[in-house]
Amino acid sequence: MHILWCALAFIATALAQVTGSKPIPFTSKGNPILPDGSWYSADPAPLVVNNTLYIITGRDSxxxxxxxxxxxxxxxxxxxxxxxxxxxxxxxPKVAEPHExxxxxxxxxxxxxxVVQGRDGRFYLYAPVTQANSQNADPFAIGVAVSDSPTGPYVDAHPSGPIISQSVPPPGDSIQNIDPTVLVDDDGKVYIYFxxxxxxxxxxxxxxxVTVRSSVTQVDGLPGYFEAPWLMKRKGVYYLLxxxxxxxxxxxxxxxxYHACxxxxxxxxxxxxxxxxxxxLPIVxxxxxxxxxxxxxxxxxLVYHTADAKGGGHFRRSIALDKLNWDDSQSPPAIRKVVQTFGPKPPAPPTYNIAPTAVASSKYPSGIQYWIKAVNDGIVRANPLPPDYWSSYEAEKSRETSVxxxxxxxxxxxxxTSMVFFADQDAGANVGVAPPKEWFVEYLDQSSNxxxxxxxxxxxxxxxxxxxxxxxxxxxxxxxxxxxxASGSGGQFAGVGVKEWxxxxxxxxTR
Structure with a gap:
């Protein structure tokens, strides 16, 4: 298979697999900021202090x-x-660990x-972690730590426990308490979303x-809201990304x-x-x-994460940074579409595979978890998520024939031609996703036959x-x-899955 991943070797300071906590200077050539796969980073949250940008991230391992x-x-x-x-x-590389x-x-x-800066000049880390020995249905809780420096060291600002969980503040809630975003407003009032x-x-x-002041507000009016809120203010208008x-x-x-924009x-x-x-920002x-x-x-x-670093994936992400522009002619001012940029890459190796230059389609709609564009994206993952392949699987309604x-x-x-199949069942199965019973290829001739x-x-x-x-x-x-x-029996058929065609x-x- 002709996979599109290429070695990305343009970090000026070569970073081997990063360990320890000592600061490491490096030169980035573009997005992702650190592309060599030495330290995967996700869920970026930016902070500006004294004309310097600090981006806290979790480390994907x-x-x-x-x-x-x-x-x-x-x-x-x-x-x-x-x-x-x-x-x-x-x-x-190591600003803090939850249990420490x-x-x-x-x-x-x-x-x-x-991390946000309080009115007292100190820096507050709002962190979703799992609470040890929790009696809640979901153990995630939000703690707050404090430091005199954005890079730490941080100590617990509320040692008695989390400020938010499924049991605090009373009466608690029934959601997964992660993804906090905090705004210190111009009048000094503090707000947290999660x-x-x-x-x-x-x-x-x-x-x-650290002390919850108000009753809870349930936020509505956000079509498609999934996760990752970011609260900010500009020119008197509040924005929620x-x-x-x-x-x-x-x-x-x-x-x-599985996708989110x-x-x-x-x-x-x-x-x-x-x-x-x-x-x-569309899907990445x-x-x-x-x-x-x-x-x-x-x-x-705008800071965000992608899977674009060397060896990257959905669970090995790396942060990127692009310009965010405004349209102040609108009221309220609008955020323009963000143009995603990429650092330099070596030329792609020559290939016989021209599937990526075609438009792919399937005769019948596939399940909402699968993606037709995966079949010719040039990427084959050993352990794919559903959007990394196309499938005809529709439980007991899976079709015998797909095109x-x-x-x-x-x-x-x-x-x-060649085809990389995905399967979670053995050949001949009539449930799940199995290799096909057979397949064949046809072409459109000059007479459109x-x-x-x-x-x-x-x-x-x-x-x-x-x-x-x-x-x-x-x-x-x-x-x-x-x-x-598809394989099957008794009038019931397995789905067929295709990672790459x-x-x-x-x-x-040459490309």
């Missing part, structure tokens, strides 16, 4: 094929001259945290930064139920009501992107990330289609 959030510590990226095109940064800061917390789960999986709550805090997921045929940005809402009061405005290479926005020296920036089609704008010459390719090698059915190539007599066409016959040209292609 999942193994390459592990689909789980393994996050044991927070780190911080610091730059006085941040630039999406590249600049000097310093990585503080909070005696009541269990190790791990260094999820999305934020929540995920479509639930978003808010409180006013006392000036001490968030990860949106309202997948479906008419979704403004999320093709599958970045949208925003505005309000005239810090606790709402909120009015949805627009999407500002990771399923989520988790926003934070900040002003530095008159310029605004995938490629269409090119101009005629192409092909003499081979479908004709079978004349293959000289068989169509393999083995589930492997390096399948055998099906060779056939050279064809010239603008479209090919693959018909997949290659269309091989007769000549080597």
């Amino acid at each position: 999942a193994a390459p094929d592990e689909n789980n959030f393994i996050m044991k510590q927070w780190g911080m990226f610091v730059s006085s001259i941040p630039d999406p095109a590249g600049s000097q940064w310093t990585l503080y 800061v909070f005696a009541w917390a269990a190790p791990g789960t260094s999820y999305a945290a934020q 929540g995920t999986f479509g639930a978003l709550l808010a409180y006013q805090l006392d000036p001490d930064m 968030f990860a949106a997921n309202n997948a479906g045929a008419d979704s403004p940005c999320t093709p599958t139920s 970045i949208a925003y809402a505005t309000a005239s009061s810090p606790l709402g009501p909120w009015k949805f405005r627009d999407v500002i 290479s990771s399923t989520t992107s988790h926003p934070g926005a900040i002003e530095l020296n008159g310029e605004w920036f 995938l089609t490629y269409v090119w704008k101009d005629p192409v010459q092909l003499n081979g 479908w004709r079978p390719v004349v293959n000289s090698t068989p169509y393999p059915l083995k589930v492997t990330d390096t399948p055998d190539v099906v060779r056939f007599q050279t064809i010239r066409t603008t479209s090919i289609r693959a018909t997949l016959i 290659e269309a091989l040209a007769t000549e080597l292609q």
Whole structure:
């Protein structure tokens, strides 16, 4: 298979796998800020102090094929001259660990945290962690730590326990208490928002930064709200950025139920009501992107995460920074669409596979968790999430026959194809996702008739990330289609899953 991942070796200071807590200066050449895979970073939250940008992140430590959030510590990226095109940064790889800061917390789960500066000049870390020996249905809770420096060391500002959980403040709540975002308003009042999986709550805090002052506000009016709120204020208007997921045929940005884009809402009061405005960042290479926005020296920036670093993935993310621009001709001022930028990459190696230049489609709609564009994105993951492949699976309604089609704008010459199957069941199953019973490829001739390719090698059915190539007599066409016959019995069929479908040209292609 011709996979698009290339080695990204353009960090001026070579960073081996980062360990320890000593600051590490490095030069970034663009996004992601640290692309070499030495220290994966997620859930960025920016802070500006003395014309310097501090971005606290969780560290992703999942193994390459592990689909789980393994996050044991927070780190911080610091730059006085941040630039999406590249600049000097310093990585503080270990700013805090949950159980070292909070005696009541269990190790791990260094999820999305934020550092804000209080009116007293000190720095407050709002951190969602799992509470040890919790009696709550969900053990996540929000603690607060304090330091005289953004980079720590931090000590618990509320040693008696979390300030928010499913049991505090009374009567508690029933949501997962993660993703806190905090705003110290111009009048000194403090507000905290938090929540995920479509639930978003808010409180006013006392000036001490830890005591809940108000009754809870349940936040509504955010279509597709999923997670990752970011509360900020500009020119008297309150803005709430968030990860949106309202997948479906008419979704403004999320093709599958696993994806999230970045949208925003505005309000005239810090606790709402909120009015949805627009999407500002479409989906990225990771399923989520988790926003934070900040002003530095008159310029605004959006920070977020992607899977674009070397060896990256949905659980091995890396932060990026791009400019955020405003349209002040509107009332209230609107946030313009963010243009995602990328650091330099080596040229892609030559390949015979021209599937990525085609438009992919399926004859029948697939489940909302799967993505047709995955079949020709050039990426094959050993342990994919559903949006990393296409599937015909619809439980007991799975079809016996499915058809995938490629269409090119101009005629192409092909003499081979291969297909990487996904399966969670053995061959012959009539449940789950199994390898197909058979499959074959046809092409559209000059008379717009479908004709079978004349293959000289068989169509393999083995589930492997390096399948055998099906060779056939050279064809010239603008479209090919693959018909997949599902396994099954008793009138019930398994789904078929496809990670990647290659269309091989007769000549080597350079890109």
